[in-house]
Every structure is written in structure tokens, then in C-alpha cells.
Amino acid sequence: MKSQSLLLYILALTQFLTITFAAKRDHKQCFDFPDPLNPTRFDTPDCPTVENDETYHVEVERGIQNFFQVDLNCYYTAAVCKKIRNAFNDAGKEISKVLKLKEKIYVNATYESFSYSEKTLLGSAYPARSLSLISDDKITRLYPQALAKQFSLKKHPEYSKYDINARFNADFSWWFKADNKKIKPYQYDFFVVILHELIHGLGFISSWDTYLETNTYQTITGLTSNYYFYENNEFGGFIENIFDRYLKVIENKKKIPLSYYTAQLNKSVPPMTLFYTRLEFTNKVKSSPQWKYAKSVLKAATSNNILFTPAKRTSWKQDIYLEASLKPFVSGSSICHVSQSKYRKTSDFVMTYQQFPGETEKYLIERGGNYKSPIGPRIISVLESIGYATAANPNPIKPKY
Ligand SMILES: *[C@@H]1O[C@H](CO)[C@@H](O)[C@H](O)[C@H]1NC(C)=O
Ligand SMILES: *[C@@H]1O[C@H](CO)[C@@H](O)[C@H](O)[C@H]1NC(C)=O
Ligand SMILES: [Zn+2]
Numbered sequence: 001m002k003s004q005s006l007l008l009y010i011l012a013l014t015q016f017l018t019i020t021f022a023a024k025r026d027h028k029q030c031f032d033f034p035d036p037l038n039p040t041r042f043d044t045p046d047c048p049t050v051e052n053d054e055t056y057h058v059e060v061e062r063g064i065q066n067f068f069q070v071d072l073n074c075y076y077t078a079a080v081c082k083k084i085r086n087a088f089n090d091a092g093k094e095i096s097k098v099l100k101l102k103e104k105i106y107v108n109a110t111y112e113s114f115s116y117s118e119k120t121l122l123g124s125a126y127p128a129r130s131l132s133l134i135s136d137d138k139i140t141r142l143y144p145q146a147l148a149k150q151f152s153l154k155k156h157p158e159y160s161k162y163d164i165n166a167r168f169n170a171d172f173s174w175w176f177k178a179d180n181k182k183i184k185p186y187q188y189d190f191f192v193v194i195l196h197e198l199i200h201g202l203g204f205i206s207s208w209d210t211y212l213e214t215n216t217y218q219t220i221t222g223l224t225s226n227y228y229f230y231e232n233n234e235f236g237g238f239i240e241n242i243f244d245r246y247l248k249v250i251e252n253k254k255k256i257p258l259s260y261y262t263a264q265l266n267k268s269v270p271p272m273t274l275f276y277t278r279l280e281f282t283n284k285v286k287s288s289p290q291w292k293y294a295k296s297v298l299k300a301a302t303s304n305n306i307l308f309t310p311a312k313r314t315s316w317k318q319d320i321y322l323e324a325s326l327k328p329f330v331s332g333s334s335i336c337h338v339s340q341s342k343y344r345k346t347s348d349f350v351m352t353y354q355q356f357p358g359e360t361e362k363y364l365i366e367r368g369g370n371y372k373s374p375i376g377p378r379i380i381s382v383l384e385s386i387g388y389a390t391a392a393n394p395n396p397i398k399p400k401y
Contacts, residue, residue: 001122001196002333002354003172003188029132029228029236030157031142036126036165036201037118040211040331044228047131047157049401067101068092068198071162073110076170083176084111084168084190090177091194095202098375100389103149107201108162114169122188122355124332125166125197126205131157132239133399139259141242142226143399144203147387155401164201168193175360185358192361195374196350203386204351204379206322206335207241208258208297212282220329221286222294223301225262234272235281238265242386242399243308247322247335249297250305255319258306264293301334302327308338308382315392316381323353338378347371348378 030047033039070088074081088109095101108128114121127144133153135141146163148156168190175187183189207226225244228236240262247258268288275281285291300306306324310316321339333353340352347368361374368376384393 001124001193003120003122003357029142029239030160031130031132031226031228032160033126033128033130033165036124036167037121037332039126039205040209042226049155050158052152052154052156065096066092067096067103068105068107070107070109073108073112076111081111083174083178086178087176087190087194090191091198094195094374095198098373098380098390099202099383100391100394101150102152105146105149105163105202106161107164107166107198109166109168111168111170113171114167118169119171121169122172122193123166123168123197125164125201127201127203128162128165129160130241131159133401135242135245135399136397137245137259139240139245140237141240141245141399142207143242143387144201144205146201147203147242148399150388151398153401157401164198166197166201168197177361183358183360188355188357189360192350192355192359192364192374196355199351199375199379199383200336202383202388203241203243204336204382205241206243206247207239208244208247208301208335209331210329212285212294220298222291223297223329224265224285224294225258229275230272233274233276235269235275237271238262243382246308246311246382246385248307248309248319249300250307251296251300255307255309258297261293261297264290298329300324302329304339306335308385310381311385311397313393314381314384315390316377320348320378320382326353343376343378346376346378348376350374350376351379351382 030045032043032045072085074084129145130142131148132140133143145159173187174190175183176190208223210220211224213220225238225240227238230236244258248255268285268290301324304324306322308320308322321342322335323337323339326334337353338348338351344352345367349364349368384390384396387396389396
């Protein structure tokens with residue numbers, strides 16, 4: 001999430017050096033994202049199938065109030081770290097009230113000073129691992145581990161220790177409700193930032209990004225979903241996040257699912273094509289007739305033409321506008337949030353890309369119309385769509401392994 005006061009766009013996110021090849025062809029894919037600030041740098045470790053071992057399965061007690069277990073790396077005073085820990089506890093409880101979780105979610109959180117290029121960011125979170133599972137429409141997609149665990153699959157790719165990696169910027173002046181003081185005009189409510197970041201970690205995140213732009217300083221020409229290679233450098237395919245299943249592009253007044261664009265990009269390179277360098281792969285895709293689809297998505301993502309259509313039976317029926325107003329496209333901000341201009345002053349404020357100083361959770365809830373939770377109805381329907389159970393939607397759509 002970005003701070004509002006300093007608006008320097010970070011372009012460095014798009015760079016990653018080599019393609020990582022790891023998974024064997026007979027193994028299911030896992031994608032690890034060690035740095036929440038740079039999801040384009042991912043590893044695909046060997047991820048053998050695990051049969052759900054009853055002894056390992058943690059049966060969660062009924063009535064548990066907080067499903068989030070946070071390991072906090074905090075190198076500040078004990079008093080500061082305690083406030084951070086309490087805010088995490090409050091955010092974990094809030095999410096645990098709204099979602100019907102079955103399994104605990106483990107968070108690796110770090111509270112630290114951010115580097116110069118990251119200094120406008122309040123915080124960042126990303127699924128630590130995503131697993132490839134088969135959605136109800138038979139398309140293979142990436143499911144964040146926090147979500148995959150809730151499905152109680154009999155077999156699944158191996159889980160990693162943490163579900164979510166999160167980092168919070170210690171250089172801002174933070175406001176904590178527990179201090180019982182009036183917020184200063186330059187302070188940010190830490191609780192709101194944690195809530196926002198944890199929701200990303202739960203899967204409120206698109207895979208559409210600038211993966212194929214090799215040079216940080218070149219103009220972005222197109223967006224693609226994520227992609228993978230097998231261990232022997234053979235191309236596997238483009239692969240979306242489960243969030244992306246519900247995205248639509250508005251083109252010539254028609255709504256077209258983003259999955260259609262992924263399917264087209266899949267045709268730009270025959271499966272199992274061997275590549276020795278990343279540049280070779282990039283050139284091949286960009287010179288294919290299918291690159292026009294990557295261009296169309298970029299155009300939509302920078303002209304307010306990306307929608308999230310909630311799954312049937314979820315609590316919100318209408319299309320939700322995603323953040324697609326930023327031009328140039330901003331990795332980590334565009335598409336991965338709800339539209340700021342439309343929803344900042346509604347009950348769905350928590351998932352807009354910027355947070356403004358001097359605004360507390362209480363103020364934002366009141367301005368949004370006093371919804372019962374800081375997690376608004378549109379945000380809940382996104383979480384229900386990707387597969388989280390709630391009281392209103394106890395049987396969400398599940399993937400298969
Ligand atoms: C936890 O997060 C920190 C900071 O992002 C990272 O350096 C560390 O490797 C992470 N630990 C694990 C086990 O992933
Ligand atoms: C793209 O290709 C991969 C590999 O064949 C496949 O798993 C995936 O379902 C395809 N995605 C779409 C949207 O067609
Ligand atoms: Zn965000």
C-alpha cells in the first residue's frame with residue numbers, strides 16, 4: 001500500500017534477472033515469492049504431492065478468535081514492537097470474524113526501515129507460496145497457500161512454513177488506536193495498513209504484470225499473467241491467479257474475461273519449447289501475433305476498463321471496478337486494488353491502493369456509511385469468489401488437485 005504524500009512510482013519492480021527453472025515435469029508447480037515487494041522475482045521449487053496426514057492436520061479449536069499466527073521481526077523498542085504486535089492481533093481477529101477459516105494462517109512479518117526506492121510504501125504483503133490447482137472451469141490457476149489450506153484437500157502440493165510474507169515501513173509516523181490520542185495530520189493508522197496487506201496475502205492479488213519487460217527504463221508495451229518453465233528449460237505455460245478468474249476487460253463495450261487473454265497468450269509459444277535465455281523467450285512472445293492481447297490488457301489497465309465480476313451466490317452482485325487509472329501502469333498498485341476514485345469514500349476503502357494520512361479506521365468506516373466491519377461488502381465478495389467461506393456463503397467454489 002502506498003502513502004499518499006509522496007507519489008514516486010517505483011519502476012524497479014519489473015526487473016528480475018534470470019528465469020528460474022526448477023519443477024520437474026511430473027511434479028506440480030509451486031511458486032514461492034520470497035520478497036513481497038518484488039513478486040516478479042519468484043522461485044518454482046520442487047513441490048511433491050503430500051497426502052493429508054491426519055496426525056499433521058491441525059484441528060483448530062471451535063470459537064477461536066484469531067486464526068493468524070504472526071512471527072514478527074521487529075528491531076525497535078519493546079514498546080513499539082508491542083504496539084505492532086497488538087495491531088496484528090486486532091487485524092487477525094477482524095479477518096477471523098468475517099471469514100470462516102478452518103486452518104491457521106502463518107505470517108512472516110517484518111517491521112523495518114525501507115530502502116530509498118521503497119520509501120513511499122507503507123507496507124507490502126504477498127502470498128509466501130502459491131500452488132497450482134484446477135479451478136471449476138478446468139483451467140489451472142495459482143491459489144495462495146493461505147486459501148489452499150482452507151479447502152482441506154486430501155492431496156496437495158507441499159506447503160511451506162509461512163503462508164504470507166509481509167513487510168511494514170518503520171520510517172512513517174504511525175498512529176495506534178490503543179494510544180488513545182488524536183491522530184496527527186501526517187500520521188497513518190497502522191491497523192488499516194495491516195488489514196490491507198493481510199488481505200493481499202490472502203489472495204486479493206492479480207498475476208497480471210510487466211513480467212516480459214526486461215529493461216526497467218523501457219516503456220511498458222504489454223501485460224501478461226504469470227508463467228512457468230520446467231526444470232529442463234521447457235516452456236510450461238502462462239498461469240493466472242484465482243483472483244484473475246473473475247477479471248474482465250471492457251473492450252468496445254464488451255466484457256471479455258482475462259482468462260481468454262491468457263489462453264491466447266498460451267498460443268504464442270508452443271508448450272515444451274526450449275529456451276536458453278530469458279531474452280529469447282521474451283522476444284518470441286513479443287514477436288508473436290498474440291502479443292496484441294498483452295497490449296489490449298495494458299490499455300484496459302490504464303484506462304479504467306478492468307472489472308471484477310463476483311462469482312455467483314456471493315454477497316455482492318454487481319461488477320467491481322479495479323484500480324486501472326494509473327498511467328503508466330504501476331506494478332503492485334494497478335489491478336491489485338479496487339478503484340480509488342470510486343470506492344475511497346465507501347465501505348470498501350480498505351483495498352484502495354493509497355492510504356491518506358490523518359484518517360483513522362473509525363473515520364473511514366463512518367465516511368463509508370458505518371458498515372459493520374472495516375472489510376467492506378465488495379471486498380468480502382472478492383474473497384468469497386476466490387474460495388473463502390463466510391457466514392453468508394458457507395460453500396464457496398473449490399478447486400481440485
Ligand atoms: C521472512 O521475511 C524476511 C523479510 O522479508 C525475509 O528476509 C525472510 O527470508 C523471511 N523468512 C522466511 C522463512 O521466509
Ligand atoms: C495456459 O496453458 C497452461 C499449460 O498448458 C494451462 O495449464 C492453463 O490452463 C492455460 N491457461 C488458460 C487460461 O488457458
Ligand atoms: Zn495494496
